[in-house]
Amino acid sequence: MELKASNISxxxxxxxxxxxxxxxxxNSDQIIGLMGDSGSGKSTLCKIMAxxxxxxxxxxxxxxxxxxxxxxYPVQLIFQHPEKTMNPKWKMKKVLNExxxxxxxxKDTFGLKEHWLTRWxxxxxxxELQRFSILRALNPKTKFIIADEISTxxxxxxxxxxxxxxxxxxxxxxxxxxxxxxDKDLLEVFCDDILYFDEVNNL
Ligand SMILES: Nc1ncnc2c1ncn2[C@@H]1O[C@H](COP(=O)(O)OP(=O)(O)OP(=O)(O)O)[C@@H](O)[C@H]1O
Ligand SMILES: [Mg+2]
Numbered sequence: 001m002e003l004k005a006s007n008i009s010x011x012x013x014x015x016x017x018x019x020x021x022x023x024x025x026x027n028s029d030q031i032i033g034l035m036g037d038s039g040s041g042k043s044t045l046c047k048i049m050a051x052x053x054x055x056x057x058x059x060x061x062x063x064x065x066x067x068x069x070x071x072x073y074p075v076q077l078i079f080q081h082p083e084k085t086m087n088p089k090w091k092m093k094k095v096l097n098e099x100x101x102x103x104x105x106x107k108d109t110f111g112l113k114e115h116w117l118t119r120w121x122x123x124x125x126x127x128e129l130q131r132f133s134i135l136r137a138l139n140p141k142t143k144f145i146i147a148d149e150i151s152t153x154x155x156x157x158x159x160x161x162x163x164x165x166x167x168x169x170x171x172x173x174x175x176x177x178x179x180x181x182x183d184k185d186l187l188e189v190f191c192d193d194i195l196y197f198d199e200v201n202n203l
Pocket of ligand 2: 042043044
């Protein structure tokens with residue numbers, strides 16, 4: 001399966017173009033890295049590819065077809081800031097099970113502690129919250145994961161553990177990954193190819 005962004009152009013307002021004629025492609029068996037300066041539009045592109053922004057020009061397709069916006073969106077975005085994606089009035093158990101109910105072995109793989117489930121989002125660290133975000137995104141209907149700087153809040157050892165767990169799961173389930181990071185060394189370890197945003201986005 002191929003996830004493709006073709007000739008994407010976008011601006012939040014008419015004074016400044018964020019994306020200009022940008023294209024990329026990820027296959028189900030690939031991990032593609034994306035690097036670029038802060039503010040260059042990486043998170044914006046992630047939101048477009050995961051269906052959060054619709055007023056762009058160009059096309060995002062899955063197997064050559066437009067992605068229907070009803071039911072479950074097969075391109076799941078794991079956000080840079082997990083706390084922004086969680087309802088602060090929900091306990092973590094409800095947050096976790098919002099999309100699907102991850103099995104115990106998967107919760108263990110991502111080091112999710114049982115006693116976190118009875119807490120509120122603001123009672124967990126960024127790294128702890130991010131494990132919940134990752135698990136939520138791994139719904140069995142997910143075909144692609146867009147990982148937008150998902151591990152910046154983790155120490156180096158945990159970062160590698162979480163990435164290995166995510167990659168193992170995605171390889172086993174034929175889920176492709178677009179990984180955004182400022183960490184070139186990290187991307188070089190895991191990715192099949194790395195795109196440099198400023199070169200491909202002709203601004
Ligand atoms: N909702 C918004 N309205 C207006 N401008 C925005 C909005 N969101 C982001 N921007 C601007 O668009 C530009 C691109 O932002 P974006 O978050 O995509 O960058 P980024 O490459 O992900 O940066 P970083 O590496 O710091 O995460 C920035 O200049 C940002 O200020
Ligand atoms: Mg960003």
